Amino acid sequence: MNFELSDEEQAFQAAVRRFGDRVLRPNEQKIDAEGRIPSDVLAAMADLGLLAMPVPVEYGGMGASAVLTELAAEEIGRGDSSMATAVFFLLEAGWSTAFSLHGTEEAKREVLPPVCAGKAFLGIASTEPTGGSDLAGMHTTARREGTSFVLHGEKSFISGTEEAKELGGGHLTLAKDPAGGFDFLYVPTNTEGISTQRFHNMGRMGISTGGLTYQDARVPEKYLLGTQGKGFGLAMGGFSVARTYVAAACIGAAERALETGTKYIRERSVFGQPLGKFEAIQFELADLWSQLEAVKWQVRRAAWLIDTYTLKGDTSHRSEVDRVVSSVKLAAPQIAFECVKRVMMWHGASGYTKEVGLELGLRGIMSYMVGAEGGLNIMRIILGRELLGKDFLPYK
Ligand SMILES: Cc1cc2nc3c(=O)[nH]c(=O)nc-3n(C[C@H](O)[C@H](O)[C@H](O)COP(=O)(O)OP(=O)(O)OC[C@H]3O[C@@H](n4cnc5c(N)ncnc54)[C@H](O)[C@@H]3O)c2cc1C
Numbered sequence: 001m002n003f004e005l006s007d008e009e010q011a012f013q014a015a016v017r018r019f020g021d022r023v024l025r026p027n028e029q030k031i032d033a034e035g036r037i038p039s040d041v042l043a044a045m046a047d048l049g050l051l052a053m054p055v056p057v058e059y060g061g062m063g064a065s066a067v068l069t070e071l072a073a074e075e076i077g078r079g080d081s082s083m084a085t086a087v088f089f090l091l092e093a094g095w096s097t098a099f100s101l102h103g104t105e106e107a108k109r110e111v112l113p114p115v116c117a118g119k120a121f122l123g124i125a126s127t128e129p130t131g132g133s134d135l136a137g138m139h140t141t142a143r144r145e146g147t148s149f150v151l152h153g154e155k156s157f158i159s160g161t162e163e164a165k166e167l168g169g170g171h172l173t174l175a176k177d178p179a180g181g182f183d184f185l186y187v188p189t190n191t192e193g194i195s196t197q198r199f200h201n202m203g204r205m206g207i208s209t210g211g212l213t214y215q216d217a218r219v220p221e222k223y224l225l226g227t228q229g230k231g232f233g234l235a236m237g238g239f240s241v242a243r244t245y246v247a248a249a250c251i252g253a254a255e256r257a258l259e260t261g262t263k264y265i266r267e268r269s270v271f272g273q274p275l276g277k278f279e280a281i282q283f284e285l286a287d288l289w290s291q292l293e294a295v296k297w298q299v300r301r302a303a304w305l306i307d308t309y310t311l312k313g314d315t316s317h318r319s320e321v322d323r324v325v326s327s328v329k330l331a332a333p334q335i336a337f338e339c340v341k342r343v344m345m346w347h348g349a350s351g352y353t354k355e356v357g358l359e360l361g362l363r364g365i366m367s368y369m370v371g372a373e374g375g376l377n378i379m380r381i382i383l384g385r386e387l388l389g390k391d392f393l394p395y396k
Pocket residue numbers: 123124125126127128130131132133134156157158159160201209367370371372373374375376377378381394395
């Protein structure tokens with residue numbers, strides 16, 4: 001067993017950290033205030049090869065492993081703690097992986113190069129107004145008509161709806177097939193018959209969240225991923241990958257918060273000595289560090305499992321992958337939220353200010369607690385299913 005990153009991985013990690021320090025940190029307040037990631041930031045990410053980095057080289061990506069992508073997600077979450085840039089990054093990384101694995105050759109050649117170049121957006125549209133957890137109960141349909149699929153229905157709380165409209169691009173969309181099963185289709189947002197609505201979130205303001213309404217929106221069959229009627233499993237596989245990168249981004253944001261906090265409690269003097277000398281504070285630091293470190297290595301293991309089994313189409317470790325991925329998506333947002341919250345409290349009143357900036361992280365990480373890429377209870381249900389067996393699922 002070797003826990004050390006390779007020389008190549010370390011060099012890459014250092015390069016993304018430099019990018020985070022020099023480009024993301026100075027921009028994070030602006031990203032939050034202006035509600036968008038500046039185009040020069042996206043262009044810089046594209047130059048570094050970060051956008052949709054797992055996409056194979058022939059379609060414009062760098063063919064990065066899940067481990068390398070996980071390292072980048074950590075650094076981007078550390079750089080822009082509002083999570084906006086991390087969300088942009090990880091949606092494209094996660095869902096371009098599904099596209100690369102299951103898309104048609106024609107669609108990959110058309111869609112993926114602009115995504116990797118930062119000239120189009122790629123996301124996921126599964127949630128509907130009637131719920132995101134019970135995906136099998138969705139209502140949106142994709143009806144086959146000749147060489148097209150015709151979508152009818154509504155999606156909601158979808159990240160990147162405005163970006164896909166303005167930049168170009170769209171979402172991998174899960175829909176019921178009236179002929180049976182589910183279809184997983186790439187749907188360009190600017191397709192005739194699609195309208196969008198923007199929602200007003202409390203955090204990660206630099207990326208939009210909105211609704212998509214399909215009124216007989218027609219997409220060509222080349223945009224179908226995999227086989228007609230068999231899309232549900234492909235979407236679930238995509239969630240495993242994307243959830244790992246969500247967890248990684250949370251680890252980066254948490255590490256940054258703890259570093260900020262550690263510096264502060266060394267320097268801030270109360271009752272004639274540094275805050276860090278008081279056991280109440282020091283023990284909190286110790287607890288947070290040990291929990292964070294445990295989750296961080298589990299996240300890296302999730303990425304390793306994805307490289308070793310999932311991306312090779314090897315289902316022999318499916319249960320292990322499901323357990324580890326749902327475990328990190330359950331634990332990482334919670335420990336990240338706790339780290340930011342505690343560090344905020346160590347700062348006293350100044351922690352409550354926009355200037356200190358910790359609230360950015362709190363608002364951003366909260367999106368992963370309430371539901372983005374699957375609610376915490378859904379992760380618990382997956383773990384329960386894998387630990388106890390399908391007979392113990394709380395629903396049919
Ligand atoms: C900022 C943000 C961005 C998002 N971006 C996207 C996106 O890009 N694409 C997309 O498709 N979706 C997106 N979502 C939606 C997200 O996937 C859903 O929020 C999530 O799946 C939960 O669905 P819901 O919000 O409808 O809650 P519900 O499904 O109504 O669940 C409500 C609460 O009950 C819990 N719950 C549900 N079922 C059970 C159960 N059986 N037992 C116990 N507890 C349960 C859930 O964990 C949740 O806390 C985003 C959400 C947010 C907040």
